[in-house]
Amino acid sequence: MFERFTRNARGVVIGAQEVAHRQGAAEVRPAHLLQSLAAQGDVLAMRVLADLGAPGDEVRRVVGELGAHYSAGLDGEDAAALELLGIDLDEVIRRIDQDLTGGPAPTPKGHQRFSRQSKKVLELSLREALRLRDGFIGTEHILLGLIRVDDHTVRQLLAAFDLDTDDVRRAVDEADRRAG
C-alpha cells in the first residue's frame, strides 16, 4: 500500500514515527499523524485547512498545546479532575508509554508500531483515495482518514477552529475536483 503514497504523504507517515519516538510514545497514534501532517508546511491537506480558516501556524500551535493525554483519548477536563486525586495525568500517560517495569520503551527508533487506530487512519485514507478515484494516496486523503477515525485529538483540533468533519470533507472533495 505504501507505494501508492505520494512523497508528501510518505513524509507524514515517516514524520509521525519520529514524533512518536520524540515523545517517548510506545506506538504511533492518530495524534502523532496529525502533528506530523501539521508540520509538513505547504501540502494540499494544509492548504485545505488554511482555506477553511485554520492556517498552518495556528494548527501547529493548537496541536502543540494538546498535551500527551489528548493522544490517549483524555481531555483537559479529565486532566483537571484527576489532579483533584493527586494524579498528574501527563506523567501517568508518559509512564504507561514507557515500560511499566522500568525498562526502555519496547520499540526502537524508526520502527514505532502503529496503533490500531493509526492503521485504520491509513486504511481509511486508501478508501478515500478510491472513493475520489485518485490513483494515489496524498496528504488530503490522510486528512480524511484522520477525520473518519473519530480521534479525540482531531475532534479537538476541528473544534478549536469551529469546523466540523463535513466542512473538511467538502473542502477536500472540492480541492480534489479542482486538482483534477
Next chain:
Amino acid sequence: MTELSELTDAATAADPRAGLRAVRALGRLLEHLERTQVDRARAAGWSWQEIADVLEVSRQAVHKKHARR
C-alpha cells in the same frame, strides 16, 4: 495515605460534579491503560487466555473487547 484521603475528599466534595468527573476520567485512563497493555501483551505473543488469566476475567470477555477493535 495521601492519595486515598485526596480521593475521598474529591469523592465527597460538596459539589458531586467534581467527583463524578474524576470517576469518568479514571475510567478513560483505565481504558487507555488496558488497551495499551493488552496490545503490548499480544505483540509479545501472549494468548488471549493468558491475558484473561492475569486480568482475572474470562477469555471471551477479553477477546470480545479487544480482538476486533
